[in-house]
Amino acid sequence: MLRRTVDRVAADARAASFRTRSIKKDAKLQGLRLVVSMTDLTTLEGKDSPGKVRGLCRKAVDPAPGIEGVPSVAAVCVYPNHVALAKQAVAGSGVQVASVATAFPSGQAPLDLRLEEVRRVVADGTDEVDMVISRGALLAGRTQQVAEEIRATKEACGSAHLKVILETGELETYDLVRRASDLAMEAGADFIKTSTGKVAPAATMGVTLVMLEAIRDHHRATGVRIGMKPAGGIKSAKEALHYLVMVKETLGDAWLSPSLFRFGASSLLNDVLIQLRRLDTGVYAAHYDVSKE
Amino acid sequence: MSERLPVLKTYKLYLGGAFPRTESGRSQVVESAGQPVAHLCRASRKDFRNAVVAARKALSGWSARSAYNRGQILYRMAEMLEGKATEFVQALAATVPGGEERARREVEAAVDRLVSFAGWADKYAQVLGCQNPVEGPYHNFSLPEPTGVVTIVAPDEPALLGLIGQLAPVLCSGNVAVVLGSEAHPLATAILGEVCATSDVPAGVVNLLTGFREELLEQFAAHRDVDAISAAGVSAEERRTLELGAAENLKRVHVLEVAAAEDWFEEARFASPELIESFVEIKTLWHPSAS
Structure with a gap:
């Protein structure tokens, strides 16, 4: 595999340039609706209770009662213990259930336990699995091990979609972000995802751009479209629109769809609804006027 | 030796404890005798929205401070205003009719007004609240609590004293404020940001905008995350706009009818805890009494 390096300064400058587009009126309305439809509404806390998950699911299905034309979100994202409940709560709505797995957020558990967790959430009915890679192994240079783990996880997923969380905040350099992106896509990821939301910095525009360019190159080389999910740290509607601009100008219209682009967020949705x-x-x-979850 | 070029100051907004430029990028020039003396921001609706977000965030912290501490901070504002008195006098004398003597009198009155309400901070509750006589083994108290986020529409004149006269009673009882300063004489509002920034006022408690009523008044009134409006020097039409907007979420609207700019100097009226009363909510508590 060709190893690509990334010019960090240029990538950040290009990412910043997407903030300068002015999006008003009709375009803004379309954009905001699209953001809602691309949201993976997330709750990943120790205090998550059945009541909270049910409330979140209700909000996912109908985010803005009283405002016309606001779609359901793409998915709810929960811990494995809540998958069955979430599946039941969103049944028939078209909203997907995503579950984090593989010893989220650290990934520091034996591989067989991580795979067993994946099989369990799939058996509970999850539509999408968000796995974390072994950052420790990657930083130690054991890239082959990381690739094999992703491959094994993909196999355990069966028909469920696999999102691979790189946790870019722990990868130190854009070069390694690019390397991890290429690795994950070759190993069978359906989506690549920036972060767990538990490590700062989470998603940034620079790191997202590096990953989008990896997806673009992968598509050019293989014809396969991989999805992208920035997660954590995107809090305002304005910022979300900047991300959409970046996706459109890097990958084109095909990616402006919930099947190929998602926002992992909890508070972002509220700001979008206010707008x-x-x-x-x-x-x-x-x-x-908006629930705080 | 060549003649030195004076440096003109460019004032920005005071918003969430910082001095951002207006999101709209627009500016206005303040002139004196046909010469520019300063550049100011012309705030937009989005600046106002950002100000309300900052104010809402600051409310819980400010209202939870002890009354004594809020008094100390208002007093600190008075100190800093006094320290910048010359700057304010020059700014007002250059842009408001009436000359330097009038300007000095206004700045001094504004400092005194802040001191008055610094004193009221730990005393108004005793005046506005009470212990109610009830039958049975209970104490029964009525206590004033802050209303919340208050928007202030300041009168054109007196530009500084009017604004302080509205702001001090609102802050004193633990409310936070988003202020649209005098439209005709905005310079004092712009300088006041520097006073707030250096006097321990927590970020977001005071937010100062310079701009046009025509563009901002409607949002000042209608924004649902605003709890009350204090307005002075507004026309009948502007008052109507405020009251219609306030109906959106049943805000309190308090319009001060002041016949002449000179009336703002009246201490009996404007240093009174009655001004505080307009922006508090009375909570009544029952408490079991011992024996």
């Missing part, structure tokens, strides 16, 4: 309400009524919403 949509503003476009709908002309008035900014109050803090009590």
Whole structure:
């Protein structure tokens, strides 16, 4: 495999350039609706309870009662213990259930236990599996091991979609982000994803651009379209629109779809809903108008 | 020796404890006798929205501070205003009719107004609240609590004293404020940001915008995350806009009717805890009494 290196300064500068596009009125409305439909509404906390997961699912299915034309989100993303409940709560709505697995967020467990976790969530009915790679192994140079683990996880997924979390905040360099992206795509990832949301920095525009370019090169070489999911740290509607601009200008319209691009977020949706309400009524919403999850 | 070129100051907004440029990139020039004296931001609706976000974030911290501490901070504002008195006097004298003497009197009155409300901070609750006599083994208290995020539409004149006269009672009781300063004489509002930034006022508690009422008033009134409006020097039409907007989420609207700019100097009216009363909510508590 050809090893590509990334010019960090140039990548960051190019990523920053996507912030300068002005998106108003109709385009903004379309963009915000698209953001909603691409959201993986996420709750990954120790305090997650059945009640909270049910509430989240309700919000996922109908994010903005009272505002016309707002779609359901793409998926709810939960811990393995809540997969069965979430599956039941979103049944019939078209909303997917995603589960983190493989000893999320650290990935520091024996491989057979991690694979068993994947098989369990798939048996519970999850549509998508978000796995973490072994960053420790990658940083130690054991790339083959990482690739084999991804391959094994893909096999354990069966028909469920596999998203591979690189945890870019721990990968130190853009070169390694690129290397991990290429590795994951070759090993069978359906999506590559920036972060767990548990490590800062999480998704940044620079790191997302590096991964989008890896996806573009992979598509050119193989014709296979891999999806992208920045997760964590994207909090405002404006920022989300900048990401969409970056996707369009790097990969083209084909990727502007929930089947190939997702936002992993919890608070982003609220800001998008406040903006949509503003476009709908002309008035900014109050803090009590949107649920805090 | 060549003549030195004076440096003109470019003022920005004061928002969430920082001095950002307006999101809209627009500016206005303040002139004196046909000469530019400063550049100011012309705030947009988005600046206002950002200000409300900052204010909402600051509310819980500010209202949880002890009344005594809020008083200390208001007093600190008075100190810093006094320290910048010359700058304010020059700015007002250059842009507002009435000359330097009038300007000095206004700045001094503004400092005194802040001191008055610094004193009220730990005393208004005793005036506005009470212990109610009830039958049975209970104490029963009525206590004033802050209303929340308050938007302030300041009068054109007096530019500084009017703004401080509205702001001090709002802050004193633990509210946070988003202020649209005098449209005709915005320079004092812009300088006041530097006072707030250096006087221990937590970020977001005071947010100062310079701009046009025509563009901002509607959002000042309608934004659902605003709890109350304090307005002075508004026309009947502007008042209507405020009240219609306030109906959106039942905000409190308090319009100060002030006949002349000179009236703002009246201490009996404007240093009174009645001004605080407009922006507090009364909570009544029952408490079991011992024996």
